[in-house]
Amino acid sequence: MRALLQARLERLDARLRVAVVGRVCQGKSTLVNALIGERLTPTGTLELSFSVNHLRYGTDPGLTVHFTDPTRPPLPTSLADLEKFAARREDNADLLRSIEYLDVVSDRPYLAGFDLIDTAGLDSPWIEDSAKTLDFLKKSRDQVAAATLEATTSADALLVVMGRGGQSQTDDEMLRAFLGPRTGAASPVTTIGVLTKVEEMWRDHPDPFVGARMLRDDMFRSPAVRAVLFEIQPVCGRLAETAAGLDEADLEDIRTLAKVSAEDLERSVKSAAVFQRTDRGLPLDPARRDALRGRFTPFGLMTACCLIRDGVGTVDELRTRLEEVSGIRVLRDRLTDHFAHRSHLIKARITGEALRRQARGLRAGLTAPDAEALDTALETVETALRDEPGLDELDLLQRLVSGELRLGPDDREDVLHLVGEYGRSAAARLRLADTAAPADLAARARDLHDRWLGHLNAGRYRGSAHVVVARCANLLRAVAAARALLEDPDSADSRRRLR
Template sequence: MRYDSAGYGLVPETRGLVAAARRAFEGRPRVRAQLDECARRLDQPLRVALAGQLKAGKSTLLNALVGQDIAPTDATECTRLVTWYRNGAAPRVTAYSGDGARADVVVRRGRGADGLPGAHGLTFDLSGLRWNSGAPREVDRLEVEWPSAELAQTTIIDTPGISSLSRDVSARTSRLLTPQGGDAALPSADAVVYLLRRLDAADVDFLERIGSGADRSGADATRPNPAGPLGVIGVVSRADEIGAGRIDALHSARDVAARFSGELERTGLCQSVIPVAGLLAFAAATLRQREYAAFEALATVPVDELSAALLSADRFARPDLPLPVPPELRAHLAGRFGLFGIRLAVTLIRLGVRDADSLARELTQRSGLDELRTVLDVQFAQRADELKAHSALTALARILATNPGTSADTLLPRVRTLLADVHSFAELRLLGHLRSDELPLPTTDLNELHRLIGGAGVATHLRLGLSAHTDIATQREEALAAVHKWRSRARHPLADQSTANACLTAARSAEGLLEILHAPPTTPFARISLPRTGNTQS
């Protein structure tokens, strides 16, 4: 496997393979266009799809991650479509038909009775579209361009619910993430955030389709179900509802997430599962001074009296309740923050939070969004080059296999080798395992293992636990020592299979660091090959 400073990125070699294929197919425009798309993918932002069942909270989570109200969350026609969110110089929404025709979409912003933005925020009006060519068409997908630092780094794809009563609606998500058949069926997403409210057969079935497509076993990448996204993270969405909006709701959600994580990790379907209260996270990201003032007023109400008022959203908004906040504003708070968010905000103010900015930070942290951002950064953003290279190699393997008979045939063995040798995925699986279970190793060793496989970041000094200013020679010494240590741990006679595989993964990560630092080990056990059995980390 090739390593580089981006953290096991394969981009340089992938570029070379794609370029060689483009030369071989110079006289075949259709195939050349597919290869051009492979090349472009390497230069574009990472593509992350949000998926899950109907009403899982995908659009709300998207708004929270971006920190702006850019995705409609009400049950309109646009939530039945695949919608791409990209960075742009100015807000713009465009509808595309299956044949490439486009039309501008009118964006409407609702407002509540008190003059604040309403709970439903934006709506994309798909009526009366004026297409740039020909007669009216059926909308195939939407593309939203929006100025956003988050979208500059990551293109987010919001997908329809997989359990929609309409087969056509559910099929749109399946085609995007688990394409079937045809040499044009190339993967559209590099990674997936899958939202769970429960863990039922529909969730497991869909995750298995993504998992079997991602070719985690290193089998032939050109089999009928093409390789899917390499990274998959689970989110227990609407986590505050698990505890019925109680102040300890997220504790209950964390227990549920741990159970889901254990079940999914054992099958290799998901690297991590994080509980997130998406509604609270978005409301915290866009908290207004007037809302803070309302919470401050509610904090003066006796605890028992306010608790009785918060038995339900309808009761909380009743005009006959003697609360120091107008009923219209109370209804707005319930729609924006939920009962859990209101209880938490009032409690934090009673405990000493004294301004809107501080409250927003506290609510964001407690919503689970900060933890999710950390996991997304470590497992997706810092590994963006490898995830994109995996998508491009997957597409290239399928193109070469379905268009034989040229000089490009000689490229296919190397492409398949690269797809089969994805050490970064072994690291991702192990990171997920460490979140849900603890290996029988001393705490200091667990911390070192977590760091070495990229749990604190993929830069060489972060993996080695050193200062950013540490000289290369010292880093080499530390990396070589790590190779020896973790190979020795893996050979320990009392180590069970799971622990041995984890230690082998750490050793291989250390070897990768030596390659980055231009000092490959020279010991007799310099290179290792992880066993490819059903219960390994590779």
């Protein structure tokens, strides 16, 4: 128990570790690159990466290769060598088999909030890929269905990458394998689904995100999906990755293509064979057109041309707009709002659950004095956890998204905002503009407090209303303190608060 506590203590001070998991060829590595804003993992024809990649923030970018042979020291090298050590190539199979994992350091600011773990596909036709992923998480291939990872499993939270076909049986097994050990059951609070390759839906929908949202809504009608996923965010992964690497040459070529009428361009770009033909009167060399189509995807290239026609004039402007269209910015914000600022809460809850499991396993073989010592130690931790209101809010959030707690649409949105799902400022929690005056904040907090106190007194939302009332009371105190400081800074009360 002491060893477990020490290990968990060290984890509490580390950045949250978010594993990106999914079946092969679903765009995991493309999504990682898009999130970071830099091509750090092999994609495309090299997407079947052989090793697990740890990606973390640092001011000195670089790559360190860790080997399975414990006597072989880690090899520090340049990020320029990443493809050599990460991508499947027949000429270096022995080298790839010797790698345990890659430690990739990037100075991209988005990684400052938490580390990402880019895993190999769990149903790869090459056994080594799946074994590497599972072994990294202390799991053998034969144990996937059992969903019993060790308490010290490496990932704290998950991004589950799914293709436009939605969630498959393989995805279900994967979720049980990754989620089971941390909570004893699948936990939606620590898991977000990402529907990638949304751009491919353009064939069937003028707006591919409409089709993606329809698929997402259909998936969430299943209680089994609600039990394991907090939400599903649609993303055009390839477009987002390409936008991050946009340059002046791309901009000039897109400007040239944008001179073609929208109708003619759309008819041509949807077919690779037609887009390469020389008799269509399209500008640029056919090979260059084909390369742009492959990188941007037909939907992305058509979108980029439309943005140019609408007046976008610089690389930075086009990159920003394409990132917005791709959905990657929304996903980044959601990961930051949902994961980053809850890092300590998530890890504290995992710690409590790990200690309880450990205690249950030990108790049967203990003498009375040892059992008493165990209970005393466990109660110390339990008391600390009970005194943390954020954990109550985390549990409330899980009951809400799993469907265990059913609220009306307005009450549901109030709760999501109050617990900080869309920002931690008083205004964000109260569903008001950032410019809201203190008096407006106070009035809104009082209204919510009284309404939810009414729910509590009436016995509605049993086991949940008191958590919302406590959060509203906290906001009322904070707003009152802010008003005292802002409106009468020389008062005795303000001086006391400042002290």
